[in-house]
Amino acid sequence: xxxxxxxxxxxxxxxxxxxxxxxxxxxxxxxxxxxxxxxxxxxxxxxxxxxxxxxxxxxxxxxxxxxxxxxxxxxxxxxxxxxxxxxxxxxxxxxxxxxxxxxxxxxxxxxxxxxxxxxxxxxxxxxxxxxxxxxxxxxxxxxxxxxxxxxxxxxxxxxxxxxxxxxxxxxxxxxxxxxxxxxxxxxxxxxxxxxxxxxxxxxxxxxxxxxxxxxxxxxxxxxxxxxxxxxxxxxxxxxxxxxxxxxxxxxxx
Numbered sequence: 001x002x003x004x005x006x007x008x009x010x011x012x013x014x015x016x017x018x019x020x021x022x023x024x025x026x027x028x029x030x031x032x033x034x035x036x037x038x039x040x041x042x043x044x045x046x047x048x049x050x051x052x053x054x055x056x057x058x059x060x061x062x063x064x065x066x067x068x069x070x071x072x073x074x075x076x077x078x079x080x081x082x083x084x085x086x087x088x089x090x091x092x093x094x095x096x097x098x099x100x101x102x103x104x105x106x107x108x109x110x111x112x113x114x115x116x117x118x119x120x121x122x123x124x125x126x127x128x129x130x131x132x133x134x135x136x137x138x139x140x141x142x143x144x145x146x147x148x149x150x151x152x153x154x155x156x157x158x159x160x161x162x163x164x165x166x167x168x169x170x171x172x173x174x175x176x177x178x179x180x181x182x183x184x185x186x187x188x189x190x191x192x193x194x195x196x197x198x199x200x201x202x203x204x205x206x207x208x209x210x211x212x213x214x215x216x217x218x219x220x221x222x223x224x225x226x227x228x229x230x231x232x233x234x235x236x237x238x239x240x241x242x243x244x245x246x247x248x249x250x251x252x253x
Contacts, residue, residue: 176243
């Protein structure tokens with residue numbers, strides 16, 4: 001009698017963990033995503049150094065940590081969605097997703113692994129950006145002899161983290177819905193720099209209920225919950241739902 005050993009079928013959690021590791025590895029190995037990651041980090045360094053330097057030029061006696069964090073936050077708001085878009089959509093253009101689906105045919109597992117990978121990478125970069133802001137501030141203090149002002153209160157940090165979270169989710173949503181990096185990036189920029197400003201011109205403040213920035217504003221003390229909810233459904237929930245359905249049904253072109 002011979003005994004045949006058969007590998008046990010991986011559990012759902014095992015499949016998800018395997019897909020998550022693959023997606024995190026793709027961030028380093030996929031050329032487009034790797035370039036986006038490197039460009040984002042480089043621009044954050046430049047922005048952080050520039051903000052800290054401008055702060056010293058305006059006031060040579062003190063250097064504000066809060067100003068450095070807010071300056072870095074503005075760069076985060078712009079580039080975090082782009083990085084999330086690359087993570088969600090880059091392999092659809094290179095057709096690497098075809099290999100991914102051969103290895104893991106359960107597409108919903110791949111989708112949620114991509115989402116979590118984007119969250120992990122973007123959260124790591126946000127923490128690195130905050131650390132860079134503090135480091136640049138400390139270096140300028142040592143070089144210029146100015147006094148450091150630790151005015152980064154809880155609200156400043158909360159606004160930075162909330163804005164980064166909104167940017168991450170919007171990038172995930174647009175990348176998933178379009179499955180095309182260029183289209184998603186253009187839409188993200190147009191939405192932020194064209195659509196949102198135009199909505200402020202709608203009479204009686206109706207447009208404010210549909211601005212993506214209303215979600216980010218909800219993270220501050222003056223933000224309203226109602227507009228954040230309506231904008232969240234329009235700009236985040238709907239694209240995410242569309243992206244999930246397309247991920248389940250779309251053919252790899």
